[in-house]
Amino acid sequence: MSHEFNVNSPFMFVAVGIIIVLVLAQSVFFLVRAWRQALQLGIDKEKLKSVVKSSAVFTVVPAISILIGVIALSKKLGLPLPWLRLSVIGALTYETAAAEAAANALGTSIGDASSLLTASQFTTIAWVMTLGIMAGVILTPLISKKLLSGVDKLEKRDKRWGEILMSALFMGMISAFLGMIFGKVGEGLTGWIPVFVMLASMVIMLICAVLIKKLKAKWLEDYALPISMIGAMALAIPITNAVNAYIA
Amino acid sequence: MKTQVRSYDDGTHFWGRIWMWSMGIVLLMFPAACCLYFNAWPEANGFLKGVLAIAPMFWAVGTIEVITYVPMLGAGGSYLGFITGNLTNLKVPCTITALNKVGAKPGTPEGEVVGTISVAVSSIVTTLIIFVGVLLIAPLTPILDSPVLKPAFDQILPALFGGLGVALIGKNLKIAIAPIISMVVLFVCVPSLAASGTIFVPVAALIAIAAARLMYKKGWLK
Numbered sequence: 001m002s003h004e005f006n007v008n009s010p011f012m013f014v015a016v017g018i019i020i021v022l023v024l025a026q027s028v029f030f031l032v033r034a035w036r037q038a039l040q041l042g043i044d045k046e047k048l049k050s051v052v053k054s055s056a057v058f059t060v061v062p063a064i065s066i067l068i069g070v071i072a073l074s075k076k077l078g079l080p081l082p083w084l085r086l087s088v089i090g091a092l093t094y095e096t097a098a099a100e101a102a103a104n105a106l107g108t109s110i111g112d113a114s115s116l117l118t119a120s121q122f123t124t125i126a127w128v129m130t131l132g133i134m135a136g137v138i139l140t141p142l143i144s145k146k147l148l149s150g151v152d153k154l155e156k157r158d159k160r161w162g163e164i165l166m167s168a169l170f171m172g173m174i175s176a177f178l179g180m181i182f183g184k185v186g187e188g189l190t191g192w193i194p195v196f197v198m199l200a201s202m203v204i205m206l207i208c209a210v211l212i213k214k215l216k217a218k219w220l221e222d223y224a225l226p227i228s229m230i231g232a233m234a235l236a237i238p239i240t241n242a243v244n245a246y247i248a
Numbered sequence: 249m250k251t252q253v254r255s256y257d258d259g260t261h262f263w264g265r266i267w268m269w270s271m272g273i274v275l276l277m278f279p280a281a282c283c284l285y286f287n288a289w290p291e292a293n294g295f296l297k298g299v300l301a302i303a304p305m306f307w308a309v310g311t312i313e314v315i316t317y318v319p320m321l322g323a324g325g326s327y328l329g330f331i332t333g334n335l336t337n338l339k340v341p342c343t344i345t346a347l348n349k350v351g352a353k354p355g356t357p358e359g360e361v362v363g364t365i366s367v368a369v370s371s372i373v374t375t376l377i378i379f380v381g382v383l384l385i386a387p388l389t390p391i392l393d394s395p396v397l398k399p400a401f402d403q404i405l406p407a408l409f410g411g412l413g414v415a416l417i418g419k420n421l422k423i424a425i426a427p428i429i430s431m432v433v434l435f436v437c438v439p440s441l442a443a444s445g446t447i448f449v450p451v452a453a454l455i456a457i458a459a460a461r462l463m464y465k466k467g468w469l470k
Contacts (some may be wrong), residue, residue: 001289011285019274020375024266025330030328033263034364035257042359051346051362055369058345062338063374066405067381067390074385081384083279087270087375089333094309098302100256105297119288123358126279127290128298135310136330137272141265144326151319151355161461164423164469166354166461167320169422170344170454173316174416177336177409179431179452183442193399194406209414225345228325228411233400236407240399 005119007078016084023088061229066092073099076117078103081126089133102128117130140172196239201232257323257360264327271331312450320344320354324364331373337405341412342370348415422469426459429450 003011012171038048069092073082076097085095100110104126149163155162181198184191208224211217218228273445283289317335318326321343329339346366381388391397416423431452433441463469 002316003285005286005288009286012265012282015278015281018434019278022271022274024372024375026271026331027328027368027375029263029267030324030364031368031372033256033260034324034361034368038358038361039367041332041361043358047350048365049363050352052369054349055342055366056373058342059338059370059373060377062334062342062404062408063377064381064392065337065401066334066374067378067388070378070381071385071389071393074395079382079385083378083418086334086400087332087378088275091334092337094306098306102294102298105301106291106294120291121294122285123279123283123288124287124294124298126282126329127256127295128295128302130275130279130301132302132306133310133333134272134275136314137268137275139311139314140269140318140326140462144264144323146319146429147315148323148355149444152293155355162355163353164460164464165457167420168423168427168456169316169319169453171420171448172343172427172451173340174409174413175424175427175431175456176449176452178413178428179406179435179448180442181406181409182432183435183439185436186439194403197403198406198410201407202414205411205414206425209418213460221349225341225411225415228414229254229407232407232410233403236400236403240402 005122007076007117007122008080009078012078012080016080018085020087026216050222057222057226061233069096072096073110075113077122077125078101081122081129083131088125091131091138094133095129098129098132099125104135187246192241193236193240197236199230200235200239204228256357260323260327260360260364263459264323268327269332292411308447312447316453320363321367322363324359325367328364328371328414329367332374334374336372337408339367339370341408342366344416348419360410400453423456424465429454430455446461 003009035048040047065087070079070082070086072084073096082095082099084090085099096110103110103112105128106121106124108117108121142158149164151166154165176200181194187193205224205228208220208227212220212224311337314326314330315463317329317340320340321329325343329335329343329430332339343363343366347354347359347362350362352362354360354363417428431448432446441448458470
């Protein structure tokens, strides 16, 4: 006995809802544990509140961009699957590519809204998307402890070098992403749009930094990064339009 | 005090593993439940092709992410972050910002709890925003999906990494020079690589570490 398939079936909404409640429970569990430990370590409550505030403020804009990913995928896949995939493990860049690869293998496309997915096409895509992101889930529990104790030992041996090593790791990550922004400059002026947006974000950030220093505007610290992000994204609209107008 | 800290970390690994593997099983149950409920099984050919198309690349990226991000997020932050996802575009920059703000260093007991709190708060806020978005999808779609706003959301990563770059590079200018120059040159010269850019995070990290080691030995980094 099987139920009639629909990409927005209530059954899937309920299933996804349950999983998302479990993920929220995990977040709360770790939050409470870390909070108690922080108080035991004697970390000031105000400091912790500022971590909470900074993290919450930072999250808003990227979270909205993730929501746009859900909307984009929902046209073909329905709401529940993209909702689940992007709330749990999924990453914006990953899920779209995974869904598209699976759809292509079935001879269709995520952008093709003209045909409806059959139930077996849908379960194929769901399996491919789920299996594709399992690496982190399997590996993290296996190697985290060893990895962290390795870093710990290194820092004990030479504290200053340990700090420099962590900074170098951050810089490596940032460099790779900054480098990627230049990946399309060979394509002409359109390829420079990401570079212009990055520069805009940098300039706004520098202005914020100056304001924080000169006006002693401490409150601005939490908002400097979101402001440069939103500001640069807003400027991306006139920048893109200007580049397109210039080319045409 | 010492034993206290140790037992907290051991507890984090214990609970982290339980949560993570349980959630992994729960996640696999979703497609399985759909198959059973609709009595619809994956098409073998499409399934194999799809898995082969994405698994090698994304498993490689996943492995790199674990090695790179676990030391930054700390144990608790990692057990949570690798379940709630969106690490590169959200959890990692968010945690770095929080650590920076309160002057905590990753790898210290303080860095560990700050990392966990940051990832947890970010995860909860993300989940709630997406939940509200799904509830309000009908009125929100025309706004968020409008062609006017598209250029803005297309540029979210440059907008994020520009500001974050200034915040971080200013503090580590000497360490940043070698990896930034090599990555920009690499992607300008071989643009096809930029599509799989995450693969180059460890390459850039190794360049940064090698250059930092050299400068440290020469006494340029005090």
